[in-house]
Amino acid sequence: MxxxxxxxxxxxxxxxxxxxxxxxxxxxxxxxxxxxxxxxxxxxxxxxxxxxxxxxxxxxxxxxxxxxxxxxxxxxxxxxxxxxxxxxxxxxxxxxxxxxxxxxxxxxxxxxxxxxxxxxxxxxxxxxxxxxxxxxxxxxxxxxxxxxxxxxxxxxxxxxxxxxxSDDGFAKATATLVRTAYEKARAELPPTVPLRILFSAHGLPESIVKRGDPYQWQVERSVAAVMERIGIEGLDHALCYQSRVTPQKWIGPSTEAALQQAAQDRTAVLVCPIAFVSEHSETLVELDVEYGELAHKLGLPGYFRVPAQNSDPxxxxxxxxxxxxxxxxxxxxxxxxxxxxxxxxxxxxxxxxxxxxxxxxxx
Incomplete structure (x- = not known):
């Protein structure tokens, strides 16, 4: 049969x-x-x-x-x-x-x-x-x-x-990508230069979040889950938001502001796109080109990026x-x-x- x-x-x-x-x-x-x-x-x-x-x-x-x-x-x-x-x-x-x-x-x-x-x-x-x-x-x-x-x-x-x-598999896979990129960036920097991870997510108008949209809360949970699984004690990190497209107030801090703060703190940055799982214009142009140029203008001692997951096994x-x-x-x-x-x-x-x-x- x-x-x-x-x-x-x-x-x-x-x-x-x-x-x-x-x-x-x-x-x-x-x-x-x-x-x-x-x-x-x-x-x-x-x-x-x-x-x-x-x-x-x-x-x-x-x-x-x-x-x-x-x-x-x-x-x-x-x-x-x-x-x-x-x-x-x-x-x-x-x-x-x-x-x-x-x-x-x-x-x-x-x-x-x-x-x-x-x-x-x-x-x-x-x-x-x-x-x-x-x-x-x-x-x-x-x-x-x-x-x-x-x-x-x-x-x-x-x-x-x-x-x-905050799925365990997603968090672990992302943490592995972050840790690999972190170790590579750390190897390219002088030992005295600090390195901060910036988790960058697409922003939203603040009014949408205030009306009950859970996106920002969930992004924060993602960052916490990934950080827990990276396993590097005392790792400097921050969350920021990119891609503002309207004049109204958006959730923050913005990625631009986070880069300016890094310049003031004289720290290099490793940017991780935490809300995107594929490369596209927001990563390949906004993060790599536009924010890369801003980091150079601000005099950051280093600017690096974690790749998006794409088809990572x-x-x-x-x-x-x-x-x-x-x-x-x-x-x-x-x-x-x-x-x-x-x-x-x-x-x-x-x-x-x-x-x-x-x-x-x-x-």
Whole structure:
């Protein structure tokens, strides 16, 4: 007798996306800035204002992508992660296949959903490539995915992993990358020059955090988890935020301010992108080029960077373990540890939102 066919598990990887040609820069930015989760203004003004902001930012963004050859490397790197994760799940009791759904450029959620549908998946697991949850990233992507599935009639049992900010495998894999980069940087510096690790995360407007978004709290948990696993006693480190794009007040301190403080303290810095798991413009241009130039102007005795995880084997193994644990559980919505992790003060935690919908609170 032939063996029973294994159930088909579609693992859908969420990411931001990026322009795939110089001509895609402006429409990519328009998609970004007309997202209600990003531009929180009344709906009647959002399309006009979003397109206006995109037009104003197109020249600078195009110059950044020109440094990268005219496009973002994010799709190719995410696809490499998908293939590596498939290989890591090859011997499971299910037949797992990974699909990539980008938020602001191809492949969009509907494209990925149609691929899942055509493959004949039996179940879906949503794995955002954002370790920390935010309404502006994972939250927006989940809503986009659900709308896409509704449009094409894709109705399958689905589990959503909302966050994995302090997952042990993620923290250990990241700590290994940090320690390797730290030892390399330390070897290049004179023994008398101190070295500080700057964990840099994408920023958010302060108003979004005050409304209950748990992102900042989760980023802080990520830094604590990585530091615990690096295992170097008394290691100097700090957390900062980059990529501010609007004039309103953003969470801080900014990465610029952290570099200025390092200059005052006469310490070299090793920058670790703690909220990005793939190289893209925010790491390859903003961190490597723009902040590298600022560090030189400020006279820092050294400027180094930890590489993003990309398809690092230990990181992929951590993702595979997350997939196994989520599928083994009985929760449709879960954190890396199963139940909700965010303190109750964070009303925009997806678990709080789901509970509010079930109980009718706020309806």
């Amino acid at each position: 032939s063996p029973e066919p294994r159930p088909r598990l579609a693992v859908v990887l969420f990411n931001l996306g990026g322009p795939d040609s110089p001509g895609a820069v402006r429409p990519f930015l328009e998609n970004l800035f007309t997202d209600p989760a990003i531009l929180r203004v009344p709906g009647f003004i959002r399309p006009w204002l979003g397109r206006f902001i995109a037009a104003r930012r197109t020249k600078a963004a195009s110059e950044n992508y020109a440094i990268l050859g005219g496009k973002s490397p994010l799709l190719e790197l995410t696809e490499e992660q998908a293939r590596a994760l498939e290989a890591a799940l090859a011997d499971e009791a299910v037949e797992a296949r990974c699909f990539v759904a980008m938020r602001y450029w191809h492949p969009f959620a509907e494209e990925a959903a149609r691929e899942v549908q055509a493959w004949g998946a039996d179940e879906i697991l949503i794995l955002p490539l954002y370790p920390q949850y935010s309404t502006t990233t994972t939250g927006s992507s989940v809503e986009d995915w659900e709308a896409a599935c509704a449009r094409i009639g894709l109705l399958l049992p689905t589990r959503v992993l909302c966050c994995w900010h 230990a990181f992929i193994a951590a993702l595979a373990d997350l997939v196994r644990r989520v599928r083994a559980g009985d929760r449709r919505l879960c954190s890396f540890a199963g139940a909700r992790q965010c303190p109750k003060a964070f009303g925009d935690c997806p678990h709080a939102r789901a509970r509010a919908l079930m109980t009718g609170v706020g309806a």
